[in-house]
Amino acid sequence: MNKVQLIRRIAAELNASQTSIKPVVEQILQQIHIALSEGEKIFLPQFGTFELRYHLAKTGRNPQTGEAIEIDGYNQPRFKASTTFKLQINR
Known part of the structure; x- marks a missing residue:
């Protein structure tokens, strides 16, 4: 599964649009990157x-x-x- 497939699956589960789910997934991944780069x-x-x-x-x-x-x-x-x-x- 890649990121696009993950977004599709989450959108289907939540009955939401893919465009509304994409920024949430992006933000989660970005926060993981930031936290790890800060040593957290x-x-x-x-x-x-x-x-x-x-x-x-x-x-x-x-x-x-x-x-x-x-x-x-x-x-x-x-x-x-x-x-x-x-x-x-x-x-």
């Missing part, structure tokens, strides 16, 4: 948790030359499904 953890009960995991800097090797290179640390977004969510999809 997002907890949605019965769905899951969005958070950032920091990966430390490390030394790697250039495969062509064998030269050691420094790989910078970085943040990786992560989603962990709640137990309730896992049970619902595994029925």
Whole structure:
């Protein structure tokens, strides 16, 4: 399912127009992006948790030359499904 299909499905469930649902979905996604970029953890009960995991800097090797290179640390977004969510999809 992509974003357009999600908007269609929500609009059908709520008997609303897709044009009225699209900004709501966009705003939800934007707020998740903003919160994660500010280092916040997002907890949605019965769905899951969005958070950032920091990966430390490390030394790697250039495969062509064998030269050691420094790989910078970085943040990786992560989603962990709640137990309730896992049970619902595994029925």
